Amino acid sequence: MSDDRRDESRAISYAAVDAVLIDARETSWRMLAGVTAAVIIPLIVLCQYIAVLRDDVVDDQMFAYYGWRIADGATVYLDVWDNKPPGIYWINALAMFAGGGSYAGVVAACSLALAISFVSFFIACASIYFRTAAALCTVLLSFYLMHGYYTGGTNRTETFLVAFELTAVALYMRGWARDRLWCWLAAGACAGCAFLFKQVGLAACAAMCAHLVLCALFRDISLTAAVRRAGLLVAGVALVLTLAAGVLAYQGALNDAIFATFTFNRSYFAAGHSRFPYSYKSWFLLWNDNILVMTLPYLLAVGALIHAALWRLRPTLRPRELDAQVRRLGPVCPRYAVFTVIWWGLAVYGALLSPHAFRHYLVPTFAPVIMLGGHLLSMLTTEQRLLRRMQQRAWVVATFVVMGWFAAEAVTRQWQSLASVWVPRVVLGQPRWWEEVGESVKRHSRPEDRIQCWGYMPGVYLHAKRVNVCRFTTTEKVGQVGPGARFVLDELERTLQASKPVLIVMEALDYEWIMGRRPDKPTSEVTIGPWMEANYVQVDDIVRHNILVFKRRDLADAP
Secondary structure, three states: OOHHHHHHHHHHHHHHHHHHOOOHHHOOHHHHHHHHHHHHHHHHHHHHHHHHHOOOOOOHHHHHHHHHHHHOOOOEOOOEOOOOOOHHHHHHHHHHHHOOOOOHHHHHHHHHHHHHHHHHHHHHHHOOOOHHHHHHHHHHHHHHHOOOOOOOOOOOHHHHHHHHHHHHHHHHHHHHHOOOHHHHHHHHHHHHHHHOOOOOOOHHHHHHHHHHHHHHHOOOOOHHHHHHHHHHHHHHHHHHHHHHHHHHHHOOOHHHHHHHHHHOOHHHHHOOOOOOOOOHHHHHHHHHHHHHHOHHHHHHHHHHHHHHHHHHHOHHHOOHHHHHHHHHHOOOOOOHHHHHHHHHHHHHHHHHHOHHHOHHHHHHHHHHHHHHHHHHHHHHHOOOOHHHHHHHOHHHHHHHHHHHHHHHHHHHHHHHHHHHHHHHHHHOOOOOHHHHHHHHHHHOOOOOOEEEEOOOOHHHHHHHOOEEOOOOOOOHHHHHHHHHHHHHHHHHHHHHHHHOOOEEEEEHHHHHHHOOOOOOOOOOOOOOHHHHHHHEEEEEEEHHHOEEEEEEHHHOOOO
């Protein structure tokens, strides 16, 4: 074969490849939705299955127990107390009511929140990127948002906070496409709902307002339009918070709610667990947790910022065919990269202000990072000759290999997280610790009997379906903030002596402390030891978990 015929044959082959690799703008919504759902739905199912089996998801059992109580008529902060905004308890109450008191309702609520998150994220990304890039970003978010290392997607505040924040961002992006009053107001309302789940839940809303101001300064929109839109956002937030305050006031719990969610949390600053501007210890711990798994998204985000800056500063070097497609795409939101950077910065700062530097605090920071990295993915989808470029340019192949290398650690830790739950629960058949203790509580009490768990055992209440005597169902705040939680200890002791629950459950070490048998921990803070010894007798010892169960002496011989 001559050289001319060989070149002609190659040209035909390249044309065939280019015909297969169609432009992202021409990819049908149905195909993208089908492929994306085929990847994400199994991940949601797996995430929820593992969430039910694991016992290291902070507060999930407490939220579900409070939801069960509220669905049965209890009032948050009055009958069950915690220091978070009311949203997480109300949504668990709705889930428990819908599930007939079963935890399956909570699983369904978490799954629905995840589905809303991914749909909203796709809509937001599709407003500024090509459809295929938006789908790739959504798949990437699904992997990291539900990553087992962060216990994301489970029954925690971050799962629902992210769902409302992403819905707000999607509405914000669509508001740029079609300027409608309801769109901005609804975005603000969703941001207000996010705040009801966590005090740092206004990161996305604050980023929207800052972005509007910057757009006005750079004359992307008029100052009047920016003020109107920001005003509608704030009005939406205020509307939701006013409604929530009205419900709490009607229940007589507004003052207690304000104390729990704002006043009490100052104790964490007094105890040194939180501080302004932030704790360097928290920065160190959260950075390590972040970079271990999120290396690839951060590399994509940094690369996107570099490329976006060069694309803007050196327009003469833009490839003509790519530039034409990007211009035709026309992102609806100007300076979207600035918006995502502000959003990410505020979300990270919120995580740094939160006490204890738990890794799940990082979950709300994932969406802005991955959305920013979508810029590179969007540019890749404009390249119709990607396979040809991979064949011609070795560095393109090397780039994908490097991306795979930095994603390997995340995949490995995902399998480790799953194995740490699968082996003890499925292979060895070991129940979760609160299930063992809950079975003991069931044996030694009746459904109508009231109990009290000392320490942190919300799962025992939920599994045994027994009601607490004191509204402070847990005592971990005493150990966390010391004098700032003295009122918890005082009310707990008063309530126990006045109501005398049928059962008291506590760890053996706490019992030794109460009885004054721990020289390393003086009993000056607690005075209930003699009363408990006179009125209760030990009826069970769950040795494997070092937990004791005590029953009232006058009922100890009852069947």
